[in-house]
Amino acid sequence: MSLLDVKNLRVRYDGPRGPVWAVDQLSFELSAGELVALVGESGSGKSTTALALLGLVPISGGTIETGELWYEGRNLLTLSEGEWAKVRASEIALVFQDAASALNPYLTIGLQISEVLETHRGLSRRDARKEAARALGDVGLPDPEAKLANYPHELSGGQRQRALLAMALVAKPRVIVADEPTSALDPALGLHVLELLERERKTRGAGVVLVSHDLELVAAHADRTYVLYAGRVVEHASARELFAAPWHPYTAALWRARARLDGERPRRLAAVPGNPVDLANLPAGCAFHPRCELARERCRSERPELSGVLRSDARMSLSAARRAACFEKESLALERPLESEP
Amino acid sequence: MIGFLRRRAVGLVLTVWIVVTCAFAMMRIVPGGPFSEERKLPAAVLANVEARYHLDWPLWRQYLQYVGPLNLDEHGLFGDRERVFGGVLAGDLGPSFRYRDYTVNQILAESLPLSLALGSLALAWAVVLGGAIGVAAAACRGTKLDLALRLGAALGIALPNFVVAGLLVLVFALTLGWSPIAGSTSFAHFVLPSLALGAPVAAYVARLVRSGLVEALQADWVRTAVAKGLPYRTVVLRHGLRAGLLPTVSYLGPASAGVLTGSLVIERIFALPGAGSHFVASALSRDYTLALGVTIVYSVLIYSLNSLVDFVYTRLDPRIALEEL
Numbered sequence: 253m254s255l256l257d258v259k260n261l262r263v264r265y266d267g268p269r270g271p272v273w274a275v276d277q278l279s280f281e282l283s284a285g286e287l288v289a290l291v292g293e294s295g296s297g298k299s300t301t302a303l304a305l306l307g308l309v310p311i312s313g314g315t316i317e318t319g320e321l322w323y324e325g326r327n328l329l330t331l332s333e334g335e336w337a338k339v340r341a342s343e344i345a346l347v348f349q350d351a352a353s354a355l356n357p358y359l360t361i362g363l364q365i366s367e368v369l370e371t372h373r374g375l376s377r378r379d380a381r382k383e384a385a386r387a388l389g390d391v392g393l394p395d396p397e398a399k400l401a402n403y404p405h406e407l408s409g410g411q412r413q414r415a416l417l418a419m420a421l422v423a424k425p426r427v428i429v430a431d432e433p434t435s436a437l438d439p440a441l442g443l444h445v446l447e448l449l450e451r452e453r454k455t456r457g458a459g460v461v462l463v464s465h466d467l468e469l470v471a472a473h474a475d476r477t478y479v480l481y482a483g484r485v486v487e488h489a490s491a492r493e494l495f496a497a498p499w500h501p502y503t504a505a506l507w508r509a510r511a512r513l514d515g516e517r518p519r520r521l522a523a524v525p526g527n528p529v530d531l532a533n534l535p536a537g538c539a540f541h542p543r544c545e546l547a548r549e550r551c552r553s554e555r556p557e558l559s560g561v562l563r564s565d566a567r568m569s570l571s572a573a574r575r576a577a578c579f580e581k582e583s584l585a586l587e588r589p590l591e592s593e594p
Numbered sequence: 595m596i597g598f599l600r601r602r603a604v605g606l607v608l609t610v611w612i613v614v615t616c617a618f619a620m621m622r623i624v625p626g627g628p629f630s631e632e633r634k635l636p637a638a639v640l641a642n643v644e645a646r647y648h649l650d651w652p653l654w655r656q657y658l659q660y661v662g663p664l665n666l667d668e669h670g671l672f673g674d675r676e677r678v679f680g681g682v683l684a685g686d687l688g689p690s691f692r693y694r695d696y697t698v699n700q701i702l703a704e705s706l707p708l709s710l711a712l713g714s715l716a717l718a719w720a721v722v723l724g725g726a727i728g729v730a731a732a733a734c735r736g737t738k739l740d741l742a743l744r745l746g747a748a749l750g751i752a753l754p755n756f757v758v759a760g761l762l763v764l765v766f767a768l769t770l771g772w773s774p775i776a777g778s779t780s781f782a783h784f785v786l787p788s789l790a791l792g793a794p795v796a797a798y799v800a801r802l803v804r805s806g807l808v809e810a811l812q813a814d815w816v817r818t819a820v821a822k823g824l825p826y827r828t829v830v831l832r833h834g835l836r837a838g839l840l841p842t843v844s845y846l847g848p849a850s851a852g853v854l855t856g857s858l859v860i861e862r863i864f865a866l867p868g869a870g871s872h873f874v875a876s877a878l879s880r881d882y883t884l885a886l887g888v889t890i891v892y893s894v895l896i897y898s899l900n901s902l903v904d905f906v907y908t909r910l911d912p913r914i915a916l917e918e919l
């Protein structure tokens with residue numbers, strides 16, 4: 253039984269250039285204690301999906317056209333705003349990307365953390381502050397008692413990000429959605445944040461949805477990965493499979509961009525060749541075809557379905573749940589040996 | 595805190611000095627004098643009157659005498675010390691040119707308290723009513739209620755206050771009889787005039803609070819607050835309002851100075867002996883000392899209220915340090 257089950261999610265934003273579908277036909281699931289990653293460039297729909305999991309699409313100006321979001325036998329997308337409020341932070345929590353803007357600069361850290369407990373756990377202000385200090389200590393902030401009285405601008409960037417994490421974890425939610433939690437941090441701090449997320453799922457079985465553009469980070473920490481392009485899942489695989497050999501040319505390009513970075517210019521952002529997809533002007537057929545080296549005539553007119561590989565091959569055996577949306581996936585899949593297989 | 599007050603005290607003195615100097619110069623540049631408006635005085639009488647008020651002195655000397663550092667008196671620098679007037683630095687704003695039997699100090703002492711009381715009441719209405727309307731409109735922005743409240747605010751800004759005053763008198767004094775029509779003998783007499791005086795301020799406050807709050811509610815941290823599952827009321831009042839109030843606070847500083855010094859129109863309609871009429875009348879009748887006196891009062895109020903605004907800012911926004919202001 254999965255903890256969270258997203259089915260056919262479709263999110264529309266009405267922009268000045270007409271409607272765009274930031275997320276389209278997206279399905280994925282998350283089990284208790286599992287870390288699932290959503291990977292893609294900006295515009296892939298991964299952050300919109302994160303907002304959708306918290307019911308925040310309407311206040312960010314979007315509309316959920318279709319879809320179901322099953323959690324504990326309820327379709328959360330049918331909840332009223334008041335019912336959603338009871339789920340947020342208490343059952344499903346979101347760690348925002350940029351702590352500098354996600355924390356309220358006018359209020360103390362202590363208040364911002366303890367108000368979660370006052371709202372959801374009915375604690376008194378004093379007990380809530382005690383819990384808040386404990387949560388700050390848990391994420392490794394030194395002198396947590398004193399930090400309660402600080403305003404966000406009085407903390408360093410790394411401390412802010414951890415305070416934001418503490419805020420999300422304090423009510424012990426069963427699902428933690430983390431939107432690029434490490435992108436504003438230096439590598440050591442980023443690793444620390446991921447270790448904290450790992451701890452949550454190992455010690456109390458929380459499910460984690462990690463939203464990231466960083467394939468390497470994801471491969472190192474996630475159990476399963478969904479690669480998103482133009483609002484759709486283009487590849488779904490276990491971390492091991494993905495690490496061994498991508499099926500989708502886009503995933504492969506993400507890997508190559510990463511590999512190039514490791515070489516000469518390690519500080520530059522990973523970039524896949526070609527222009528990022530323009531959601532308001534989606535190419536027909538496979539949305540990736542303008543950037544794809546393998547694109548054929550068929551790719552320009554027909555959209556590939558997300559599906560497994562039909563050929564029964566020994567090396568496909570661990571791929572029962574593996575999926576990719578590409579006409580050429582079988583040749584890609586067989587192209588390289590699975591060298592990391594034991 | 596002490597440092598802030600000290601810096602502001604120095605700033606106040608400098609500001610008032612500059613204002614006084616400029617106002618003094620400007621009034622003298624404008625043609626005409628306090629005794630040229632009324633019926634023509636015979637030349638000899640005019641010279642006599644002007645001599646009494648030192649208008650025959652050179653300007654620099656009149657200025658020094660007005661400011662008061664040299665303690666000049668009627669009989670010259672080393673005369674017999676029978677002072678007509680000690681100068682602004684001695685707290686003496688001089689004799690009025692128009693109300694011949696009164697000093698400016700006396701006139702202000704009689705009229706200012708009433709204006710300050712009326713203005714404070716008007717500000718209280720404006721902040722409470724305007725604030726509540728603004729918050730309500732922002733909280734349900736985009737709905738019919740929001741539209742109605744915004745229309746009301748636009749009307750409040752557009753209507754001249756004599757119209758508002760007239761309507762209030764018509765409805766509450768003449769038709770319903772709930773309120774006295776005019777005068778200043780009881781608290782009830784102040785209700786209608788303060789409402790009329792505060793109406794446009796309330797409308798502005800409502801508009802500023804609404805737009806400030808609507809903008810503040812776009813902030814990322816407000817989305818965080820929603821994502822934390824806080825009740826909508828907490829999201830708006832705790833996470834939005836502080837940032838949303840900042841524009842209103844800036845506006846209220848100078849606006850309060852205007853309201854506290856009274857309004858000619860409102861005072862006329864409700865027969866209130868306030869200071870507002872002096873602002874207009876003194877300038878028109880070239881009552882040099884009274885005009886300078888009200889200018890000083892106004893600039894002291896403006897400066898102090900703006901300092902208060904800065905102080906309130908540091909209370910609202912922890913990133914602004916009082917020490918740096």
Ligand code: SF4
Pocket residue numbers: 500501502538539540541542544545546547548551556577578579580581
């Ligand atoms: S379907 Fe065609 S264009 Fe799309 S990724 Fe596969 S090969 Fe490239």
